[in-house]
Amino acid sequence: MSDEEASPLLSAAAKGKSKARDQAESSESTPLLSNSSATPRYDGEEDEHNGDSNDSSPAHSTDTSPTSTSTKNSRRWASAIAIALLAGIILAIIAFAFVVPQAVQEYAQQAAVIEPTNLSLESITKEGVRARVQANFHLDGSKVGSNYIRNVGRAVTWVAAQLESEETKVDVRIPKYDNVLLGSAIVPPLLINLRDGDVTKFDVVTDIIPGDPEGIRIIANEWFEGRLDKLRLNGQADLSLKSGIFPLGTHAISESIVFEANKVPAVPKYNITRFRVDDGPMKGSMLADVSLTAFNEYPVGLNIPELAFDILVPGCASSDPFILVAEAATSEVHLEPRSDVVVDVKGVIRELPDSLTHVCPDSTSSPLDNILRQYMHGDPATLFVRGSRHPDGDTPKWIADILSSVTVPVPFPGRTLDGLLRNFSLTDVNFALPDPDVPDSNPTVSGTILVTAGIPSEMNFGINVTNVRATADVLYKGNKMGELNLREWQDANSTRVEGEGDEGPMLKIQSRVVDAPLNITDSTVFAEVISALLFGTEPVRLHVDALVDIKVKTTLGDLTLKEVPAEGKIPVKPLPKGAIGSIEPKVGSLRILDTTSDSITLQALVNVTNPTPYTAHVPYANIHVLSNDSIIGSATVENLKIDKGSNSNILVTAKWNPPMGGAHGRKVGRELISQYLSGWNTSITVKPHRNSIPGQPIICEALSKFNMTLAAPKLNLPGDTPEEKTHFIRDATFHFFSSTATFTLVSPLQYNTLYLDFVNATALYNHTEPIGQIVYDLPFSAPPGKSQTPKLPVTWSLDSVGYDAVRKAIGGKLKLDAHANVEMRLGNWRESLWYQGKGIGASTNKTGHGQDAEALLAVRPAAEALGAADRHLDGDPGVRAGRDVLPDQS
Structure with a gap:
């Protein structure tokens, strides 16, 4: 051309x-229509043409x-x-x-x-x-x-x-x-x-x-x-x-x-200054009230009559016909040259057609899902406007013919949900570790989610949340820790609450989340969270970025909003100060399952206190037990449920196996048992390892960086008083005349017999003066419950100050020390231990036992002359193994 x-x-x-x-x-300095194609908005921002009249537009x-x-x-x-x-x-x-x-x-x-x-x-x-x-x-x-x-x-x-x-x-x-x-x-x-x-x-x-x-x-x-x-x-x-x-x-x-x-000009730029949706007067309808403003750059004035339009949205495919969702009508518009133009639009939304909510072929979304997803992600959603085929009677026919033949795409501005979540909390939390018998299982979280969400001011219609599901990234200090997946619908309910003062209405949503899988993706970040919980003083704030599917009931019917972007913070309270010490493990009963020459496998019922506000379920976990940084054994729990507060009769399978720590571990183990029996303040350290939870290397890697030191668990032995329940040896009887001694023992084992193969013990007065010694190399047993040792030979130190003090203590009280070396056997397990006791309480009880009491009265003059007498000290008479003889902890 x-x-x-x-x-x-x-x-x-x-x-x-x-x-x-x-x-x-x-x-005439400008064209009739603007070349701008800017996205319209209704966020209250000032339009570029609303400034001073001396601008450069x-x-x-x-x-x-x-x-x-x-x-x-x-x-x-x-x-x-x-x-x-x-x-x-x-x-x-x-x-x-x-x-x-x-x-x-x-x-x-x-x-x-x-x-x-x-x-x-x-x-x-x-x-x-x-x-x-x-x-x-x-x-x-x-x-x-x-x-x-x-x-x-x-x-x-x-x-x-x-x-x-x-x-x-x-x-x-x-x-x-x-x-x-x-x-x-x-x-x-x-x-x-x-x-x-x-x-x-x-x-x-x-x-x-x-x-x-x-x-x-x-x-x-x-x-x-x-x-x-x-x-x-x-x-x-x-x-x-x-x-x-x-x-x-x-x-x-x-x-x-x-x-x-x-x-050729583009659609003129416009600004949505008002957008409000209310429930309609008829059931199954909603009313929309919209106000648009645009700047007329041209020297053209005109009065435009009321016009009617159809509002349509795209179907599943581009070849599908548009779907009618609403009918709208504009007010009469007065177009003035070079000035703002205001257009008021009223619309009515009736029952949504099936083609709008039906899931598209080869997809999981419907046309409505696609529109709402764009809107709630803050992206403009494209609507289509077409002149009504049935306009008002005042509309000239030629306008109706033209408008009804033209379909205009109109970008409708999206609205992100940033800042709408006012409060996000998780209460009644229960953590469950993965089940080792289920491949690719993850830890799970259960709890009650409470959310207070601000409702956009334009949404002035009834809405009730009935179900939720979500996928969420869990972050700590901006770094992703893991993913929380709620693939199944969770029941929910909501309550609309009018805001106070300048606050708009709010929606309180509550949902009980059950066994939501938590996939830990970064062991380093997870370790930081565990560290903050164990040693921090401030709540640990986890950030959640989620895409939420919501089922809601509205006037138009049941709707499903998919992939609604939401974010919030979950404050997780750290362990209370001194919480580790308040765990206070106590052993109720012990059962030996297996023994070797170096190890003992046992089961124990343990009582502990959970000082945290959380509960947990542990299908399976194994941890190492350490002393002085050396592994001396391991402990395993299965199907463990930890509630808040006291937890009784927790079944723990433990293996005492000091060789796990090498040659040094055997020595450390021997020292630990000896100190424990001697009543010293002993402690053990528990530490997860890289195979603590089968199939969870990332979690194990994070947990292996931490350990927890606890006081050695106390045994709960049979007895009438709290003091008796902590003593292995209830009383001792020394026979001066026969130079022997017998002890009453209470074994912590309810199903197994303990054997003592060799005993070498020395009693001391004033910490240094020897009184007597027991050396006994014949095995004797300590069966479950109370038992009495055979008469053990006593070699007295007749020329010592301690011996004289013991004689004079008959009928009175005395404090003694004791040192002993003992060879102990339990099944195939053998070990040599030492014992040290200080301040052993010795007292006299005049109540005798049978012939021993009579012999005591008969030989008193001769015994005093010879410097020896047979005294039967029953219960606490003579030398009694009190709380200082018995270790407070075992």
Whole structure:
């Protein structure tokens, strides 16, 4: 297409600008529609056109530079169409009026200067639009390059002086689409001054009648879909001319104009200043109240009547028909030149069609899911607006025909949920470790979720949350620790609460989460959380980023909102100060399961106190037991349930196996048992290892970095008093006459017999003075419950101060120390231990036992003479193994 064909009229106008126009500012400085395609909003931000009147926006610009003027002219597309028609008629009048049309036509094209001064739409009529075009026209021969054409043109136009046209109908067609009629314009009679420099002022009121709606629909669809690279329009008219009283006949004219795509305006930028949805007066309906504002950059004023529209959304596939979701109607709009335009829209949403909520083929989402996902992710959701096929009776039919044939995509601004979660808490928490018998299982979390969510002010309709499910990333200090997956629907309920003061309404949501898998993905971050819980003083704040699926009940019915973005913080309380010490493990009963020469496998019922506000379930876990950083054994629990507070009869399987720590471990183990029996303050350290929880290397890696030191668990032995329940040896009887001693023992084992193969013990007075020694190398047993040792031989230190003190203590009290080495055997296990006791309580009880008591009375004088006597000390008489003989802990 040649340049002449593409723009014969506008180019002439552009080339024929006069100096007068360069010095004067046009009253029309901007196009009818903006080129902006910015996303609309309703967040209260000020629109860029609402600032001071001296801003640099096109509507207020006073720049008269050639560049600025050229830019403005390039945007006057609406004015250009009207002026192009006017210019075409003027040039045609000149061209067909003379005998030398070729020279005159070239002169007119190069010398013509058309300056539009105003374009306004006077009114909307039943047939179309009444427009008013104001412009100045003159010929400037100095712009003609050829002397011949310039001289001929000036001469001819000076002679003719004026030309006049009759009323003319101009049809505008689209050649690309079978010359479909876009519209028609009725141009009234025109009188044109032809002499060089004479200015003709036009003030023309013309009726523009829309043509075939199909043509408008074709152009609109290509424009909205981005396929309109250029638009060529062709104007056709039968022009009747005369000069003075001389008729010049009727001539058929045809002129074309081409608009490039970048010259075609986009949908004007608008701002949603109000958006509110309420329950409708009828069940199953909602009412929407929307207010839009836009800035009219153009010198065009118009009153637009009330219009009705259909609101549609896309179907599953692009080839599917749009789905009608609402009907809307605008108020009457008063369009003022270069000012804000306010449009109020009322809409009604009725029962949602099945095609909107039905899941699409080969997908898990419905068209409604897709719209809501975009909206709640803050992305503009594309809605489609189409004129109603059943408009109000006051709407002109031609407008209804055009609007109903055009579907306009409209971006609807999204709304993120940032800041809507006011409070997020997790109570009644229960942690469960993975089941080793279930492959790829994860720890689980159960608890009650309480959420207080702010309701957007535009949502003024009843809503009730009935079910939730979610996938969430759990982070600590910005680093991801793991993933929480609620794949199954969890029951929930919600309550709407009106806010106080400036706060808007809130929705309190409660849901009980049961066995939600928690997949730990980063052992380092998990270790930081454990450290903060064990040793910190402030709550550990875990950040949760989640995508939540929500089932809600509304007036429109049951809806499912998928992948609603939500975030919150879960404060996890650390262990109370001194909590580790308050665990206080106590052993109730022991059962030996297996023994080797180096190890003992046993089961124990243990009582512990849980000082935390959390509960836990442990299907299986194994930990190492250490002393002085050396492994001396391990402990295993299965199907363990820990409640808050006291927990009784926890079954623990333990293995005493000091060789796990090597040669040093055997020595450490021996020392630990010896200290324990001696009543020293002993402690053990428990520490997870890399195989503590089968199939969970990440969790084990994190837990293996921590250990917990506890006081050695106390045994709960049979007895009548709390003191008795902690003593292995209940009483001792020394026989002075036979130089023997017997002890009453209480074994902590309820099902197994303990054997003592060798005993070497020494009693001391005043910590240093020996009293006597027991050396016994014959095995004897300590069966479950109470038992008495055989009479063990005693070698007295007759010349020691301690021996004399013991004699004098008969019938009184005495404190002794004791040191002993013992070889102990339990099944196949053997060990040599030592014992040290201080401050052993010794007292006299005059109650005798049978023959021993009688012998004591009979031989008293001889015994005193010989320095020896047989004294039967029963219970606590004589030397009694009290709390200092017996270890407080075992």
